[in-house]
Amino acid sequence: MDHDFPTVAINATQIVSYEIxxxxxxxxxxxVLADGLASGNEGMEKALVFVDTGLPQQHVEKFRSLLVKGxxxxxxxxxxxxxxxxxxxxxxxxxxxxxRYGIKRRxxxxxxxxxxxxxxxxxxxxxxxxxxVPFIRxxxxxLAMVDVGVAAKTAANHLGFRNRIGTFHPASNTIxxxxxxxxxxxxQMVNGVGEIFKLAxxxxxxxxxxxxxxxxxxxxxxxxxxxxxQQIIDRALRGMAQELEPNLWEANLxxxxxxxxxxxxxxxxxxxADLLHGEAVALDCLLSAVISNNRGxxxxxxxxxxxxxxxxxxxxxxxxxxxxxxxxLSGLQDMTIHRDGNQNLPLMSGIGNAYFVNDLEPRxxxxxxxxxxxxxxxxxxxxxxxxxxxxxxxxxKVARRD
Amino acid sequence: MDHDFPTVAINATQIVSYEIxxxxxxxxxxxVLADGLASGNEGMEKALVFVDTGLPQQHVEKFRSLLVKGxxxxxxxxxxxxxxxxxxxxxxxxxxxxxRYGIKRRxxxxxxxxxxxxxxxxxxxxxxxxxxVPFIRxxxxxLAMVDVGVAAKTAANHLGFRNRIGTFHPASNTIxxxxxxxxxxxxQMVNGVGEIFKLAxxxxxxxxxxxxxxxxxxxxxxxxxxxxxQQIIDRALRGMAQELEPNLWEANLxxxxxxxxxxxxxxxxxxxADLLHGEAVALDCLLSAVISNNRGxxxxxxxxxxxxxxxxxxxxxxxxxxxxxxxxLSGLQDMTIHRDGNQNLPLMSGIGNAYFVNDLEPRxxxxxxxxxxxxxxxxxxxxxxxxxxxxxxxxxKVARRD
Numbered sequence: 001m002d003h004d005f006p007t008v009a010i011n012a013t014q015i016v017s018y019e020i021x022x023x024x025x026x027x028x029x030x031x032v033l034a035d036g037l038a039s040g041n042e043g044m045e046k047a048l049v050f051v052d053t054g055l056p057q058q059h060v061e062k063f064r065s066l067l068v069k070g071x072x073x074x075x076x077x078x079x080x081x082x083x084x085x086x087x088x089x090x091x092x093x094x095x096x097x098x099x100r101y102g103i104k105r106r107x108x109x110x111x112x113x114x115x116x117x118x119x120x121x122x123x124x125x126x127x128x129x130x131x132x133v134p135f136i137r138x139x140x141x142x143l144a145m146v147d148v149g150v151a152a153k154t155a156a157n158h159l160g161f162r163n164r165i166g167t168f169h170p171a172s173n174t175i176x177x178x179x180x181x182x183x184x185x186x187x188q189m190v191n192g193v194g195e196i197f198k199l200a201x202x203x204x205x206x207x208x209x210x211x212x213x214x215x216x217x218x219x220x221x222x223x224x225x226x227x228x229x230q231q232i233i234d235r236a237l238r239g240m241a242q243e244l245e246p247n248l249w250e251a252n253l254x255x256x257x258x259x260x261x262x263x264x265x266x267x268x269x270x271x272x273a274d275l276l277h278g279e280a281v282a283l284d285c286l287l288s289a290v291i292s293n294n295r296g297x298x299x300x301x302x303x304x305x306x307x308x309x310x311x312x313x314x315x316x317x318x319x320x321x322x323x324x325x326x327x328x329l330s331g332l333q334d335m336t337i338h339r340d341g342n343q344n345l346p347l348m349s350g351i352g353n354a355y356f357v358n359d360l361e362p363r364x365x366x367x368x369x370x371x372x373x374x375x376x377x378x379x380x381x382x383x384x385x386x387x388x389x390x391x392x393x394x395x396x397k398v399a400r401r402d
Numbered sequence: 403m404d405h406d407f408p409t410v411a412i413n414a415t416q417i418v419s420y421e422i423x424x425x426x427x428x429x430x431x432x433x434v435l436a437d438g439l440a441s442g443n444e445g446m447e448k449a450l451v452f453v454d455t456g457l458p459q460q461h462v463e464k465f466r467s468l469l470v471k472g473x474x475x476x477x478x479x480x481x482x483x484x485x486x487x488x489x490x491x492x493x494x495x496x497x498x499x500x501x502r503y504g505i506k507r508r509x510x511x512x513x514x515x516x517x518x519x520x521x522x523x524x525x526x527x528x529x530x531x532x533x534x535v536p537f538i539r540x541x542x543x544x545l546a547m548v549d550v551g552v553a554a555k556t557a558a559n560h561l562g563f564r565n566r567i568g569t570f571h572p573a574s575n576t577i578x579x580x581x582x583x584x585x586x587x588x589x590q591m592v593n594g595v596g597e598i599f600k601l602a603x604x605x606x607x608x609x610x611x612x613x614x615x616x617x618x619x620x621x622x623x624x625x626x627x628x629x630x631x632q633q634i635i636d637r638a639l640r641g642m643a644q645e646l647e648p649n650l651w652e653a654n655l656x657x658x659x660x661x662x663x664x665x666x667x668x669x670x671x672x673x674x675a676d677l678l679h680g681e682a683v684a685l686d687c688l689l690s691a692v693i694s695n696n697r698g699x700x701x702x703x704x705x706x707x708x709x710x711x712x713x714x715x716x717x718x719x720x721x722x723x724x725x726x727x728x729x730x731l732s733g734l735q736d737m738t739i740h741r742d743g744n745q746n747l748p749l750m751s752g753i754g755n756a757y758f759v760n761d762l763e764p765r766x767x768x769x770x771x772x773x774x775x776x777x778x779x780x781x782x783x784x785x786x787x788x789x790x791x792x793x794x795x796x797x798x799k800v801a802r803r804d
Contacts, residue, residue: 003434006636008422008552008643010572012650013415020410032405088494092560099561105655106742130740131555131568131652150410153533158494159501166533167569170412234408241410248414250533253508338532340508 016248020150020174020237024230026062029138029177033111034070036136036173045108046073048101050094050122052081052114055140056183063113063138074111075101079118084272086117086157088165094125098133109134109172115141115188116148116277120166123154127169137171140180142192142223143278146199146236149174152248161334162265168249178233181223187276189219190314194260194278196236197315198285201306202259203243205352207235208309215313253339256354259346260285263365266331267321275319282315283322290368290375291360292347302351307379317376325366332360418650422552422576422639426632428464431540431579435513436472438538438575447510448475450503452496452524454483454516457542458585465515465540476513477503481520486674488519488559490567496527500535511536511574517543517590518550518679522568525556529571539573542582544594544625545680548601548638551576554650563736564667570651580635583625589678591621592716596662596680598638599717600687603708604661605645607754609637610711617715655741658756661748662687665767668733669723677721684717685724692770692777693762694749704753709781719778727768734762 023029037047047067051060060076067074077097080090103110112122112135119137126135139149155166181189193215200208211218214228223229243257264284268275275283289306292298311317321327336343345357425431439449449469453462462478469476479499482492505512514524514537521539528537541551557568583591595617602610613620616630625631645659666686670677677685691708694700713719723729738745747759 003423003437005430005434006424008424008640009419010421010552010554010643010647010650011417011419012554012647013417014651015413015415017411017413019412021405022408022410028407032407035405088490092490095567096561099563099566102739104742105740127569128567130566131557131570150412152412152414155533159498161501164501164532165497165530167529168533238410241412245412245414248412249416337504338507340506 016152016170018152018170018172018174020176020241022234022237023175023177024179026059026177026179027066029175029179030063030066031070032175033136033138034067034072037072037109038070046075048098048103048108048110049074049076050079050097050110050112050114050118051076052118052140053078054081055114055180059140059180059183060113079112079114079121081115081118083117083157083268083277086120086155088156088158090121091124091128091156094122095129098125098129103133105130105133109136111136111138113138113140114144115139116144119144119148120153120155120163123169123171124156124166127154127167132169134172137174139174139176141184141188142181142233143188143195144192145176145178146192146233146240147195149176150237150240151244157269160269162269170248176233176237178223178229184222186219186314189222191276191278193219193313194276194280194282194315196232197310197313198260198281199236199239199257201285201289201348201351202256202346202354203352204235204239207232207239208351210235211313212305212309215309219314253342254344254346254356256346258335258344259288259348259354262335262345263287263322263328263331266327266334267319267324270327271319271321275321279316279319282310283317283319286310286317286376287322287328287368287372288345289348290372291364292349294364294368294371295347297347297349297355299350302348303375304379305351306348307375311379317380318373322369322372325362325369328365328369329362332365418554418572420554420572420574420576422578422643424636424639425577425579426581428461428579428581429468431577431581432465432468433472434577435538435540436469436474439474439511440472448477449513450500450505450510451476451478451513451515452481452499452520453478453514454520454542455480456483457516457582461542461582461585462515481514481516481523483517483520485519485559485670485679488522488557490558490560492523493526493530493558496524497531500527500531505535507532507535511538513538513540515540515542516546517541518546521546521550522555522557522565525571525573526558526568529556529569534571536574539576541576541578543586543590544583544635545590545597546594547578547580548594548635548642549597551578552639552642553646559671562671564671572650578635578639580625580631586624588621588716591624593678593680595621595715596678596682596684596717598634599712599715600662600683601638601641601659603687603691603750603753604658604748604756605754606637606641609634609641610753612637613715614707614711617711621716655744656746656748656758658748660737660741660746661690661750661756664737664747665689665724665730665733668729668736669721669726672729673721673723677723681718681721684712685719685721688712688719688778689724689730689770689774690747691750692774693766694751696766696770696773697749699749699751699757701752704750705777706781707753708750709777713781719782720775724771724774727764727771730767730771731764734767
């Protein structure tokens with residue numbers, strides 16, 4: 001501020017460092033964790049481990065016994081893993097658990113074992129409790145491994161808005177372990193692929209080719225087809241880290257990783273019981289690709305390829321929420337506030353290349369929504385209805401238009 | 403962590419800068435604020451101003467009309483100002499207000515006008531809403547000016563623990579204006595002096611002398627006796643800033659500014675309707691001074707002087723909560739967790755000098771509690787009952803011991 005009154009200025013620098021370790025066996029992940037805990041904690045009180053209610057009991061038991069074998073006593077406490085429970089009430093329940101167990105402010109890191117929602121909830125609680133305590137993430141879903149587990153963000157939904165409440169508070173360590181994927185339902189696997197698909201579209205044509213060639217095998221084998229699988233996870237994870245590191249607190253609001261995150265969040269929250277995050281992201285990617293093609297900035301060939309790879313990966317190609325232009329525009333409007341008054345809409349200018357748009361008009365969204373449905377139908381061979389493993393129908397039959 | 407698995411490391415640096423501007427007239431404060439808002443906000447939508455319910459209407463009206471005159475349209479929204487309402491529910495109400503008004507993520511700073519509680523509530527909401535939006539503080543109580551308004555902390559009480567939930571999220575600007583003190587009840591003025599007294603005891607013998615010589619006049623004149631008053635505020639504020647700046651995120655848990663904040667918080671929360679924060683701090687300072695004297699590290703003369711200056715400033719010299727050794731020890735225990743397993747108890751080794759203790763024993767607290775009451779009684783001339791302006795009795799008659 002520019003004036004003549006006396007001022008006191010405070011200038012401080014915070015260095016934030018964290019690490020993601022990539023393992024392929026649960027035994028390896030547990031040993032990395034046990035070693036880390038032992039080195040940081042001489043007293044070795046019991047570690048507080050939050051576990052996603054959705055994680056199969058076999059993994060929980062294996063992990064627990066491995067930790068005990070590694071000399072780490074644990075208290076296991078459940079946290080919800082579904083988007084509908086990513087709310088403040090659950091965050092505060094975690095805070096109260098931390099308080100009840102009397103964890104120390106610096107040397108009693110909590111552990112969270114689970115999908116993205118549980119990581120977000122425990123992360124937000126860890127950032128609030130005593131103004132911040134350390135925690136360690138062990139993501140157990142593909143989405144959590146390549147997205148939530150790399151970022152510095154924590155979050156809860158509020159008032160029907162996705163991640164309306166949150167902080168920047170990265171885990172000191174994240175331990176990725178692909179063995180957890182073995183029990184993942186197919187739909188959850190595809191959900192994670194949604195975020196990888198986004199990154200490939202906007203940033204990484206090599207990753208796009210990998211998905212095109214090995215993506216189906218990757219999904220079917222639950223990431224256990226070691227050669228291609230580990231490469232896909234590695235590349236996705238490193239690409240994400242590359243984008244986040246220079247912009248960790250989002251000083252720059254033009255972010256390519258926001259691709260697929262402009263119209264989708266509003267649809268996802270409206271159909272919260274129906275759509276998974278990665279599905280909403282993929283659908284937004286497709287709509288955005290159509291917008292770019294309509295603008296003459298993405299070739300017809302690239303557009304077709306984007307739809308085709310999405311189809312091959314088992315991603316949804318359409319959803320009724322993307323028929324609701326008002327809903328899509330409310331998403332855009334809220335994201336414009338989030339991007340400080342600018343649309344900053346990332347669009348593809350080719351496979352793996354991005355540009356930003358600030359002059360999107362409502363009629364473009366209407367046009368793109370109609371064309372998206374048409375292309376989706378053609379791509380899916382006239383039938384957009386697809387059943388998922390867990391019997392939820394997320395891609396609906398599209399009525400033919402004349 | 404030490405192992406052979408592939409890792410991805412993320413290293414980022416955050417620079418945090420903020421400023422405290424010191425004015426003496428509300429017109430000056432409003433003009434600094436209006437200039438700052440105008441320069442940052444070309445569009446000039448209405449600013450969202452949160453106002454402490456305890457702030458006299460005359461100040462609110464004056465401030466509002468000055469802002470309007472300065473070209474800033476405002477929406478005024480009330481927030482509570484009392485410690486009993488420093489709770490998550492109120493924080494979330496502020497988040498919802500921010501969402502309702504659609505403030506932008508970066509260029510729509512909210513303003514909060516009020517005492518420490520309102521600053522804490524709005525600060526925590528600002529740090530949570532969209533993972534952080536900027537805000538500007540205008541502290542209107544002495545305590546908020548010299549303490550809350552200088553720090554980077556935000557907070558809410560939870561589960562009966564003081565500041566159990568919070569974040570580090572400093573206001574981009576804090577505008578101090580001593581004219582707000584003119585209407586402050588005497589007890590609130592003394593409350594702020596409690597934090598200044600703490601800083602003087604542990605860090606600044608010159609400030610201690612200032613309080614000794616001009617402290618009473620400072621309280622009686624509501625900080626309007628310009629020479630001594632401005633000097634006391636300035637020195638307190640700069641001393642606090644000096645301690646915080648190199649340790650903004652509390653990487654170092656040995657903090658001299660924790661003086662008076664070890665036993666007091668537990669007592670304050672138990673008697674939340676009864677004791678103000680600065681009163682609890684001052685009482686903790688006195689107990690701690692007795693502990694140090696009992697250890698032979700603070701002279702009898704210095705100890706007597708500490709009690710005498712506290713008495714002269716109108717600070718409480720005793721409270722029944724400091725008779726409850728179990729309560730005092732529960733405070734120590736919780737602060738030991740907060741200081742990561744170490745007591746890190748700051749004690750005086752003379753006026754303005756500190757040392758840290760990690761071997762305090764329960765019997766020392768018992769002994770100090772008894773002696774504190776005796777010295778308090780002698781200092782107060784046998785009668786520890788004192789009525790405050792607002793008719794709350796906070797210093798109780800002490801029963802004679804034989």
